[in-house]
Amino acid sequence: MDYDRIRPVRFLTGVLKWWRLWPRKESISTPDWTNWQAYALHVPFTFLFVLLLWLEAIRSRDIQHTADVLLICLTTTALGGKMINIWKYAHVAQGILFEWSTWDLFELRSKQEVDMWRFEHRRFNRVIMFYCLCSVGVIPLIVIQPLFDIPNRLPFWMWTPFDWQQPVLFWYAFIYQVTTIPIICICNVTMDVVNWYLMLHLSLCLRMLGQRLSKLQHDDKDLREKFLELVHLHQRLKQQALGIEIFISKSTFTQILVSSLIICFTIYSMQMSPVLQDLPGFAAMMQYLVAMIMQVMLPTIYGNAVIDSANMLTDSLYNSDWPDMNSRMRRLVLMFMVYLNRPVTLKAGGFFHIGLPLFTKVVFSSLENPCISYLYFRP
Numbered sequence: 001m002d003y004d005r006i007r008p009v010r011f012l013t014g015v016l017k018w019w020r021l022w023p024r025k026e027s028i029s030t031p032d033w034t035n036w037q038a039y040a041l042h043v044p045f046t047f048l049f050v051l052l053l054w055l056e057a058i059r060s061r062d063i064q065h066t067a068d069v070l071l072i073c074l075t076t077t078a079l080g081g082k083m084i085n086i087w088k089y090a091h092v093a094q095g096i097l098f099e100w101s102t103w104d105l106f107e108l109r110s111k112q113e114v115d116m117w118r119f120e121h122r123r124f125n126r127v128i129m130f131y132c133l134c135s136v137g138v139i140p141l142i143v144i145q146p147l148f149d150i151p152n153r154l155p156f157w158m159w160t161p162f163d164w165q166q167p168v169l170f171w172y173a174f175i176y177q178v179t180t181i182p183i184i185c186i187c188n189v190t191m192d193v194v195n196w197y198l199m200l201h202l203s204l205c206l207r208m209l210g211q212r213l214s215k216l217q218h219d220d221k222d223l224r225e226k227f228l229e230l231v232h233l234h235q236r237l238k239q240q241a242l243g244i245e246i247f248i249s250k251s252t253f254t255q256i257l258v259s260s261l262i263i264c265f266t267i268y269s270m271q272m273s274p275v276l277q278d279l280p281g282f283a284a285m286m287q288y289l290v291a292m293i294m295q296v297m298l299p300t301i302y303g304n305a306v307i308d309s310a311n312m313l314t315d316s317l318y319n320s321d322w323p324d325m326n327s328r329m330r331r332l333v334l335m336f337m338v339y340l341n342r343p344v345t346l347k348a349g350g351f352f353h354i355g356l357p358l359f360t361k362v363v364f365s366s367l368e369n370p371c372i373s374y375l376y377f378r379p
Contacts, residue, residue: 003114006101008121008128009197013097015190019183021086026098028091035087042083045180046187050076055159069157071265074258075292079188081254085247086191093198093247096240100201105233113208120204127298128193134291135189136182141284143178155181192255192295195248199302199346199354202244205237206309206344210316218324227329231336234313238344241306245346252299253349256358259296260365266292296362303346303354310344 004010016022020038053073060066100106108114142155152170155177164173212230216223266289314337322333346354 003108003117004101005106005108005117006097006197006201008124009097009194009201012190012194012197013094015186016086016090016194019187019190021083021187021191022090023094026094028094031088031091033087038087042183045183046076046083047080049158049177049180049184050080052158052160053156056157059159065157067265071262071288072156074262074265075188076184078254078258079184082191082251083187085251085254089247092243093194096198096243096247099236099240100205105229105236106205108208112211116207117204120200124197124200128196131193131291131294131298132189134287134294136185138284138287138291139182139185141287142181145284146174191251192299195251196298196302198244198248199299199306202237202241203302203305203309205233206306206313209233209237210309210313213313214316214319216317216320216322218321218326218329223325223329224332227332227336234340241344241346248299248354249347249349252354253351255295255299256348256352256362259292260362262292263289263363293363297359299354300356300359303358304356307343307345307353307355310340314340 013022017024020035020041023032050073053069053076057066057069057073060069108117146153146155151165152167152174154164154170154173158173158177160173162169162172164170209230212226216227216230220226266285317333317337317340320333322330325333348354348358352358
């Protein structure tokens with residue numbers, strides 16, 4: 001049926017192309033490391049900003065100041081890792097999206113399937129809008145508030161080769177951060193959302209496969225052809241799952257490594273800063289904390305959807321009209337049911353299964369962090 005199967009991700013890949021983080025050619029098989037426009041855009045802003053933040057954190061002698069610097073330093077470092085990862089593996093994701101949007105094997109063939117896609121796309125768009133508001137909405141609070149402080153201060157502490165606290169030199173550092181912060185935020189949000197959509201679409205394809213398996217009828221003249229087509233669809237989805245894992249594995253693993261520390265430092269900074277004296281700053285920290293929690297929660301939700309959709313395939317095939325099929329078809333169904341017992345999961349860094357248990361582990365590890373314990377049990 002006529003429906004754009006990858007509608008939400010088209011705008012996202014367009015944004016990544018504009019920021020030189022996605023291949024401009026429709027079909028490439030290897031990474032493009034000669035993209036000088038990408039280096040010219042992100043080296044003086046993203047990677048230089050990360051370096052200046054780390055220099056400030058290393059030179060700091062105060063634990064509160066160090067926590068404030070590491071709060072954004074870890075986030076930007078993870079972003080740098082995500083950029084390198086997407087430069088290396090974007091062609092893999094692009095190939096999978098091309099298959100989903102053009103191959104007849106993934107064509108939606110019933111109103112039920114189209115309605116399922118539309119419903120999940122609408123829900124995905126609402127979730128992403130809320131995530132973007134929490135992430136991008138922090139920028140005005142971070143950028144505008146320092147202008148009203150006397151003396152003026154930068155939105156984020158960073159090392160500079162000059163004394164930025166002087167009135168004239170302050171504006172050079174301030175304009176640099178005002179330019180860099182939106183670039184970092186937009187790129188980070190877009191790359192995360194593309195990762196989540198790949199997992200969402202994979203789970204939808206597995207659900208579609210389950211619906212088609214449950215509708216197999218013994219009196220269908222083309223039963224064998226339809227069944228073999230569904231077997232081929234499942235094999236292709238498993239191959240795509242490996243490609244998606246290659247694309248999201250390292251970036252998700254990087255996010256998981258830094259998320260517990262970022263949440264820890266965020267709660268620490270919120271506890272140590274006076275709320276009534278800096279309401280905009282406190283509101284910005286609250287938004288930032290929610291965004292960081294969503295960065296861990298949403299991929300585990302969509303990864304868990306992949307696991308659940310794959311696990312339901314056996315039940316879906318069992319609910320088909322297999323008892324009335326001929327003996328040859330029943331043997332094929334039995335062999336395929338045994339094959340379906342192999343789980344389809346996505347891993348982060350080859351270690352962690354991306355699912356809801358991973359989210360609880362990250363949250364509990366953040367709460368058990370020594371700096372959080374210090375907040376609640378300090379004398």
